[in-house]
Structure formats: C-alpha cells, structure tokens
Amino acid sequence: MTGYRETKFRAVTAFQRRVLNPVLRRVPGQTLLETTGRKSRLPRRTPIGGRRTGNEFWFVSEYGEKSQYVRNIQADPRVRVRLRGRWHAGTAHAVPQDDPRVRLLSLPRFNSAAVRAVGTNLLTFRVDLKE
Template sequence: MSRYHEIKHRVATTFQRHVGNPILGRLPNQPLLETTGRKSGVPRQTPIGGRRVGREFWIVSEFGEKSQYVRNIHADPRVRLRLKGRWHTGTAHVLPDDDPRARLKALPRFNSAAVQAIGTDLLTIRIDLDD
C-alpha cells in the first residue's frame, strides 16, 4: 500500500471510529453489521451501507482485508445484521472475485459515492440471511 493510501486509511478509520460510527450506530434505520471480535470474542457493531436483495445483503468494504469487520468475518462468518430496526442472522461471504465497482452501482448512491471517495481497496461481501 502506498504512503498516500496508508495515510488516507488512517485518517478515515480514525474519523469513522470516533465520530461517524458512534453517530450512525444510533440512527434507528441505519443498517448495522455485528461480527464477533476475532481476538476478544465480543460482539462488534459497524454501521454499513448496502442493499438487501431477497435473502441476501450486499456491501462493499472500502478498505478490503484491512477492515476490522472483514478480519472478523474471516475468523467467524456468522453475523447479525440490523435492517430497519430488526435483527437478522446470517453468514457472510468475502467475494474477492466480484467486481466491487460494478457492485457499487447497484447499491445506495450516497453510500457508494462515499465508499469510492475514501476507499483504497474495495472488496465485496455478501451476507446470506437465515430469515
């Protein structure tokens, strides 16, 4: 990763961790992804943007394998997802062969624009919902 991308990643994740995520996580209609911490075993909630299509929910991680929730998914793909105030269980799949830029075109416009603007290593994730 270039020095520019390292700085961009550090600035964006610091902002998300201390400002964006605490605010977004409190909004009742904000989708939340809950993974299990790979080291701590503690539930970790991350505000996300994406779209439900039938029994699947699609997201694009802006920092790919460097995203903490992607690392947690690799350790334990069982997740919970809050959609419109209701929690769902499911299994997350990291899809490195999917085209994340094409996928963003099918996801909510505002979130997709933000992911493209700050993202340094886009990666598609599909969550297969149990219910």
C-alpha cells in the first residue's frame, strides 16, 4: 500500500472506530453486522450499509481484507445482521468476482458515497440469511 493510502486508511479507521461506530451502534434503525472476534471469540458489532434482496444481504467493505470485520468473517463466516431492529442469522461470503462499484449503485446512496470516497480496496460481500 502506498504511503498516502496507508495514512488515509489509518486516519479513516481511527475515526470510524473511536467516533463514528460507537454513535451509529446506538441508532435504533442502523444496520449492524455482528461477527465473532477471531481472537477474543466475543461478538463484534459494526455499523454497515447494505441492502436485503430476498434471503440475501449485500454490502461492500471499503478496505477489503484489511477490515477487521472481514478478517473475523474469514475466521468464522457465521454472522448476524440487524435490519430494521431485528436480528437475522446468516453466513457471509466474499464475492470477489462481483464489481463493487457497480454493486454500490444498488445499495443505500449515502453509505455508498462514503464507501467510494474513503475506500481503497473495495470488496463485495453477500450474507445468506437463514430466515
């Protein structure tokens, strides 16, 4: 990763981790992704933007395999997604053959704009929901 991209990644993730995510986790209608910490085995909740289509939930990670929640998914793909205040169990899968920029056009506009603005290694994910 180039120096600029690494600096951008560190600045954005520090802001998300310390300021934005703690606030968004408390917003009742915010979509959350719950993974299991790969080391701690504790639940980890991350605010995300995405869209449910039938029994699938689609989202794009702005940092791909560098994101902590992506590393957690790689270690244990069983996740939960909170949609409109209700939790849904599922299995998350990276979809590297999907074009994340095209996918973002079908996802919530505000979140998609933020992902495009700060993302450096976009990667599409699909969660197969059990309910």
